[in-house]
Amino acid sequence: MSAVEVIGLRRDVGAVRAVDDASWSAQSGAVTAVLGPNGAGKTTTMECLEGLQRPTAGVARVLGVDPWHAPAEHRARVGVMLQEGGLPVTTTARRLLHHISRLHAAPADIEALMARLGVDRVSGRSIRRLSGGERQRVALAAALVGRPDVAFLDEPTAGLDPHARLDVWDLIRETATAGAAVVVTTHSFEEAERLADHVVIMSSGRVVAEGSLDEVRAGDTLEERYFALTAGGRR
Amino acid sequence: MSSPISPAPATVPGPATGPATPVQRWLAQARFETMTILGHGEQLLVALVLPAMALVGLALSDVPDLGPGRRIDVATAGVLALAVVSTAFTGQAIATGFDRRYGVLRFLGASPLGRDGLILGKLGAVGVVITVQLVVLGGLAAVLGWRPEATGLVPALVTVALGAAAFLALGLLLAGTVRAEGVLALANLAWVLLLGLGVLLPTDRLPDAVQGLARLLPSGALGDGLRLALVEGHWPLAQWLVLLVWAGLAGAATVRWFRWSD
Numbered sequence: 161m162s163a164v165e166v167i168g169l170r171r172d173v174g175a176v177r178a179v180d181d182a183s184w185s186a187q188s189g190a191v192t193a194v195l196g197p198n199g200a201g202k203t204t205t206m207e208c209l210e211g212l213q214r215p216t217a218g219v220a221r222v223l224g225v226d227p228w229h230a231p232a233e234h235r236a237r238v239g240v241m242l243q244e245g246g247l248p249v250t251t252t253a254r255r256l257l258h259h260i261s262r263l264h265a266a267p268a269d270i271e272a273l274m275a276r277l278g279v280d281r282v283s284g285r286s287i288r289r290l291s292g293g294e295r296q297r298v299a300l301a302a303a304l305v306g307r308p309d310v311a312f313l314d315e316p317t318a319g320l321d322p323h324a325r326l327d328v329w330d331l332i333r334e335t336a337t338a339g340a341a342v343v344v345t346t347h348s349f350e351e352a353e354r355l356a357d358h359v360v361i362m363s364s365g366r367v368v369a370e371g372s373l374d375e376v377r378a379g380d381t382l383e384e385r386y387f388a389l390t391a392g393g394r395r
Numbered sequence: 396m397s398s399p400i401s402p403a404p405a406t407v408p409g410p411a412t413g414p415a416t417p418v419q420r421w422l423a424q425a426r427f428e429t430m431t432i433l434g435h436g437e438q439l440l441v442a443l444v445l446p447a448m449a450l451v452g453l454a455l456s457d458v459p460d461l462g463p464g465r466r467i468d469v470a471t472a473g474v475l476a477l478a479v480v481s482t483a484f485t486g487q488a489i490a491t492g493f494d495r496r497y498g499v500l501r502f503l504g505a506s507p508l509g510r511d512g513l514i515l516g517k518l519g520a521v522g523v524v525i526t527v528q529l530v531v532l533g534g535l536a537a538v539l540g541w542r543p544e545a546t547g548l549v550p551a552l553v554t555v556a557l558g559a560a561a562f563l564a565l566g567l568l569l570a571g572t573v574r575a576e577g578v579l580a581l582a583n584l585a586w587v588l589l590l591g592l593g594v595l596l597p598t599d600r601l602p603d604a605v606q607g608l609a610r611l612l613p614s615g616a617l618g619d620g621l622r623l624a625l626v627e628g629h630w631p632l633a634q635w636l637v638l639l640v641w642a643g644l645a646g647a648a649t650v651r652w653f654r655w656s657d
Contacts, residue, residue, distance in 0.1 A: 263424075302502070
């Protein structure tokens with residue numbers, strides 16, 4: 161059984177069909193990169209898998225469970241990094257991460273995690289006063305505090321400098337190597353090519369390619385394939 | 396791939412660990428929310444500083460007319476009502492409205508805490524902060540000469556609990572249905588208006604045209620209820636009924652219309 165299963169997923173938001181008959185899967189121990197233009201349905205699909213949006217039709221299943229009805233036992237196995245961060249700005253990074261760790265029975269070592277992501281030096285500062293890149297790394301730490309079996313990371317390296325991006329890639333790779341299924345949305349071809357074992361390309365709510373990096377590239381570069389597959393899919 | 400920071404195996408996810416127990420999760424959220432409120436200058440201003448200033452101002456002046464009873468006793472009951480409104484309504488509406496704007500509600504809703512745990516945590520934090528307010532403002536009032544009716548202490552606590560429930564439900568309804576900037580404006584405007592609609596000023600001091608309306612508002616029921624309990628030692632059953640109806644209606648509306656994202 162795949163750790164993440166999307167089967168014929170449809171999600172209508174008002175009059176807009178944000179996700180249209182999408183099907184793909186992600187495996188434990190692997191990084192799956194979901195690419196697509198803005199408005200392709202990546203974030204909506206992720207939020208259906210995180211239990212934040214209810215599918216209009218089709219199946220979104222994570223670790224065999226329907227996320228919309230998932231109990232705390234399931235949510236503890238899933239790490240979530242939202243595109244907009246989801247961090248309370250009036251507290252500090254250290255206080256927030258310790259709080260999230262208290263929601264889990266056996267969380268990761270907070271201090272080591274912050275040091276690993278380079279936010280230990282600013283952990284006593286109000287999140288409101290952190291740079292965009294620092295907030296991104298705190299949000300990633302918050303997603304991994306519970307040592308998840310599945311991690312959904314929505315654009316985890318957006319706005320990061322090259323050093324920080326390498327740190328984040330290393331941690332994502334190690335997370336997958338340790339056995340987790342990691343699903344990453346990204347606009348970076350370099351990120352997908354360096355990180356992903358499995359690639360999904362979406363356009364206009366539909367999946368236009370899915371497979372290993374080599375299968376999706378089909379002899380071209382990922383960038384060439386992406387533009388060929390998503391031409392006309394921009395909203 | 397090179398990394399300027401050496402690997403730290405302890406940070407790498409391992410086998411599934413599961414959630415903390417429900418009680419641990421709710422207590423953690425209540426503690427986190429309480430620390431956030433008490434560590435936030437603007438929240439402290441609304442929760443403690445302004446009610447304390449109102450208490451001292453009313454105790455040391457002759458205006459406005461607060462009606463029969465020792466002035467400090469009537470003023471203290473009103474200020475305790477104001478403290479409940481400040482924390483359960485104004486503070487929670489603004490904090491929750493901006494948490495909704497920044498995606499915090501969605502993030503915590505997807506965590507082991509869940510939506511139920513988030514609401515229970517807020518309830519716990521409001522309870523703790525109101526307890527702190529009662530102790531601090533009650534202590535200040537005692538120094539100023541406040542002597543509450545001993546038989547009214549239990550009904551006063553019931554009134555505080557019902558008032559907190561009604562105003563928290565109203566605060567969450569506002570936070571979950573209006574954009575954050577609108578919540579900020581409306582919550583502050585309501586705080587000012589409610590001062591004169593039964594919170595600090597007894598409803599029987601209001602013009603006849605608004606007396607009846609004020610008594611049906613949660614502000615009038617909370618303020619009058621605390622004055623009846625603490626000044627006269629009565630059980631304010633009619634005011635409890637009004638607060639229960641507001642808590643029920645606002646709670647049902649919140650369940651129906653609260654949106655977790657902006």
